[in-house]
Amino acid sequence: MADKANAHPGAAGRAAAADHPASIRNVVLVGHSGAGKTTLVDALALTAGAVNRAGRVEDGGSLSDYDEIEHRQQRSVQLSLVPLNWNSIRINVLDTPGYADFVGELRAGLRAADAALFVVSAADGVDGATRLVWEECAAVGMPRAIVITHLDAARADFDEMTALCQRVFGGDDPDAVIPLYLPLEGRRRADGSAPVTGLVGLLTQRLFDYSSGSRTEREPGEEHTGLIAEARNRLIEGIIAQSEDETLMERYLGGEECDVKTLVQDLEKAVARGVFHPVLAAAPAADGGRQGLGTVELLELVTGGFPTPEEREIPEVTTPLGAPRPRLSCDPAGPLAAEVVKTSSDPYVGRVSLVRVFSGTLRPDETVHVSGHGLEGRDPEDRSLHELDERIGALSAPFGKQQRALDKAIAGDLACVAKLSRAETGDTLSAKDDPLLMEPWVMPDPLLPVAIQAHSKADEDKLSQGLARLVAEDPTMRLEQNPDTHQLVLWCLGEAHMDVALERLRTRYGVQVDTVPHKVSLRETFAAPATGRGRHVKQSGGHGQFAICEITVEPLPGGSGIEFVDKVVGGAVPRQFIPSVEKGVRAQAAKGVAAGSPLVDVRVTLSDGKAHSVDSSDAAFQTAGALALRECANQAGVHLLEPVAELRIVVADDYVGAVMSDLSGRRGRVVGTEQAADGSTLVRALIPEIELSRYAVDLRSMSHGTGRFSRTYARHEPMPQQLAAKILEEEGSTTNGR
Template sequence: MGDTAHAHPAAAGRGAGEADPSSVRNVVLVGHSGSGKTALVETLARTAGAVGRAEGGATASDRDGGERHRRRSVQLSLVPVEWNGCRVNLLDTPGYADFVGELRAGLRAADAALFVVSAAQEAEAVAGATRDVWEECARAGVPRAIVVTHLDTARTPFEEMTRLCAELFGGDDPDAVLPLYLPVLGPRGADGHAPLTGVTGLLSRPDSDRAPGGRAEESGAPDREEALREPRARLIEGIIAESEDESLLDRYLGGGDVDAGTLTGDLERAVARGAFHPVLPAAPSLGGDRPGVGTAELLDLVTRGFPAASERVPPRVTTASGAPRPAPACDPGGPLLAEVVRTASDPYVGRLSLVRVFSGTLRPDDTVHVCGRGLDGAGREPVPPHEARVRIGALSTPSGRRQHPVERCGAGGLVSVARLGEAETGDTLSCGGDPLLIEPWRAPEPLFPLALRAHGAADEDKLSQALARLVAEDPTLRLEQNPDTGQVVLWCLGEAHQEVARERLREGYGVRIDAEPHRFALRETFGERATGHGRHVKQSGGHGQFAICEIEVEPLPPGSGVEFADRVVGGSVPRPFVASVEKGVRAQAARGVAAGYPLVDVRVTLLDGKAHAVDSSDAAFQAAGALALRDAAGTAAIRLLEPVCAVSVLVPDDDVGPVMSDLSGRRGRVVGTEQGPDGRTLVRAEAPEAEIDRYAVDLRSLAHGAGRFERAYARHEAMPRHLADRVREVTTGGRPAE
């Protein structure tokens, strides 16, 4: 595949919407942060003859000036190129774990994946979240190939990298992950690094050397033949094992010759159906007009081995009410079915939506039906879909920081749509007369909180609208108005995600915010039985106020709330005023009796009291009930209760010990473990919410990026005395807890 001389093809000259679905390849690049994905995308664009740099110094895949400032990609970007008569839509995704939502969007938009691994990184960096994405692609049947970069500064030689990739990604069939090309390294420099000067194809064995004047090929040197024999034999055997021609194996084992054309055809078919995953070395260009090494071969693989957009099986489709519907075929003349895979704000054209068209053709000024299904406040359960009819704005395809207008986008294509009304990321676009809903992709639950408030009065007016738009653009953000603490909390995936969200509020929407400590829904309860006396007597001319009551308070089991009982005898408190006492008690319980947190898990019993025929009133007995509860709290030990979460942590087996030790250090209790899939263990524990506020970040470091966790509220439990005293001192300066 790509073993013969290959001149750069001229651009086909067709717009994004005019490409036939059979000639479109949508490919997402996946890899750990620092693996070289963005540099590889830029070099692939230059190799294919596309413009490498746009005005202002922006690269082909860099449309966010903030990304250049941060020196890392934080958003999905599209770079279209032409090669072998095909339109190749390269989707560059962030490698940092905080932006996995952008990666999920890229996977939905693409039909195949290139996994980029760096030979200069530690094995743990390759093995972490990258393996999770590989397994996700495997479950979906997405074809994959592997690109090894940074061989000139490698910690690990290419041979060892291919072995590692086979071990990580091969599963039960490591022979399905084999090199298709071997690197040709130049002489070592003074720094001890040997540059990648070319690649050797294992099927027909020419060496190709990317020089400034183009690609030259020559037969492999005799002294390399011995080194090529074993990897070439393994590759041939791996291809034959996946071949649909059962006679091929017998012919090969019988000593018969299998020509390179047959092997190449079987390889391409095995790659297209996701049964074989070739490994290729590549060196992105450092700049200028010189193309990278191995990039032409990589484009050959993409256009000849990866499936066309017309072969994509669309995601599950339903009506807005949830009734299953057959997905339409990838036909430009069919009914419209498209999905918003990303929403962003462009400083020049405003709001831009990246749309994948699965069926039909999208045109400017068309009116379409938008249907989307969001999530509830906890970020877990779907809510009824939102629907609207919108008019399609201008269509364009990106090139660096510019957008080039196009007249249409047909099935299989990707296009940017300006000002797409109320459409949000994940929404479905379909024909107005037959609205459909594509099953949304699974977004990770954000578990890292940012409590915020507007910086000033001018920001207060714009904050709510800006937050709503921010969450609509990024489904991995969750906005919460906490009813217990009154805080506005923006839940993120990590510190970098939080930083970008704050930057977008400031730069994109002109809203300044201040972060504040994240508060927790603490509660109070009585630690022992106590009695209280409430006396509300006032005489100030005219009708006075008179109410006296005696109560008893006793603690109840967790989750009991506040109970009220009446044991008054003899009518000392008239029946209508018993309800007034209860109302006053419950109002005071909601305000708290010690540190200002709601009182729970107690039974308040009205024992006795006094009333006046003229001066007693509903308001007077409410006040007396509240005073009696405060009086009882003044003589009893009041406990502070903190929320406790049930935590499920899925980590590699090697990290179970450190994770359990870390949870114990967070005042957590491990309640059990169970064996998970693929050499992983599920650790179940309970831990105070205050101790796992940063766990989304800390677990990533603890498990080398290979762990994930979920949490859910379990109950409130008594806070340790020394911590309760500290809370009291901060909130009220009150007396110590028991």
């Protein structure tokens, strides 16, 4: 690690294909929006020699955030891969968006990585969403370290932020979250901020000075002695507590001086096992300097302390039809098993897939088998959707907007694959004669509905293909063609997610769409029994139309559907036309009788009618049946039924009161609460779906990012009279306007 004696900056060049998994590190950056992740990536790239100045490549573009949407919105919206080389180690840095709407990109980064760097701003602290991600990483034993940024902000305090991280991330063992270095402050400015000019290594007791823009090493002064002693002892005790050498603690307590080399080795092992989480400080280079503060130390931590792909367990694999297979190892000579972790489109190259190779070796221009999830419920022989062989194009490593060719991608590495035209995010690539399927990673359900329509006829022609590509790229987006409301609905994670999706539709695929108010699937039912007569009699020369029928309609309990009963006596309606009446009644019920929503939960009884020996027909009695049903609706009145969803909301205990109050304001009914994970509560409630259109956004706001929910359809229930009257009035005015 960087605290090793005589650590030196590597003369790193640009990304090149790795030759062995032991020379690869895959690390994902996690943190809230504005914490400084992208700035840190640029600083690391500058220190590693991948760019010439301040995160810029030769053509002047940024190495990490180069998407036009990111430039316009001034924030990361997608997962970015930045390959670096440091001391002959290939480091695949995965920069993730910090905004909650793009958590799908974050989860893809977690899937592709073997360790995580949590970036925490000294100015803003730790948000709830970052805490949840830490818990997810802890659950699977992913190694983690913490990087504190923005230490030059007013009132920023490294000691206070370290103590906060110990409380938030340390859990039952705060001594597992300890700094490796202490920052040294320069002269304080008028606004109360102070630049950080150097770091003191606690193990080697060396001072690393960054004030000149390059890292220099020297002995600390006497004024630093007191600063080092207490922090160093605590660090040593924390390392020894996690050491696999059980005698080390006894020797240390007995007064034996621990060898620095031994401590560093134990530290690296503890970090790689995910039981010790070092805290570091980092900042971009001042005045265009080559090395940002703490970047050398961070690169040394990644290469020395984070695990190789060989040390991480590969996700389980099966055959595409679910038959078990032995767990694979990270072996370049093993069976090919790779996974598409991200899909994007390039206007010149076409579809580009970011792939993590878990086993085997991927080479350009070879044919691979593409397997995806979604075979359940389909004919096993129907493999048209996610079961196919496909020839891959070129392999490359990204370098800003450029792609640099690779001759192979071995187990443990990441690469971009061109021309996988039918592979989607989450699909498995394997040998065509040995197809495999990797278990999927958990993705959040999109819960914000956005109803859209084509802006023009030209857009309508391209809409279907554009939306299909958009959804294939982003598994956190879902497309629905609602059969009841006839709306095209794009389900997103939040408003920012929606904005990016619609902008990509416009800029990438040339499709302009308009958003319209989202409608829920209402139902209609009768308020009371009624009798009606349908009369369809027309004479216009030649064959006429003659059909008369009388029906009685009675409301039924919820969930009964529509019953049709024949009680005609004496042949008043000929037997061959009774099915025609039923067909007309059911067709009208499907279209609705008041607000254009399907009619349900009624019994329709055909009691009488009249026919003509020449002019009666199937079509005439269908029309008469529909007319009779509409007349009954006018007599009895109609109740509107709205869909009700069952919500399961998990929220931090601090916000349960706010959530309960909000549910009450949405006409929700809480049906139970129970303790969930530490410090959180599960709230179960029934709430009308019409009140949930923005709940994904509102819950995040009221719970400070800690709340999450799932929803399932429960049933339809009568809508309050005043709301129903408003909808019926709007429907009436719309109909009259036509």
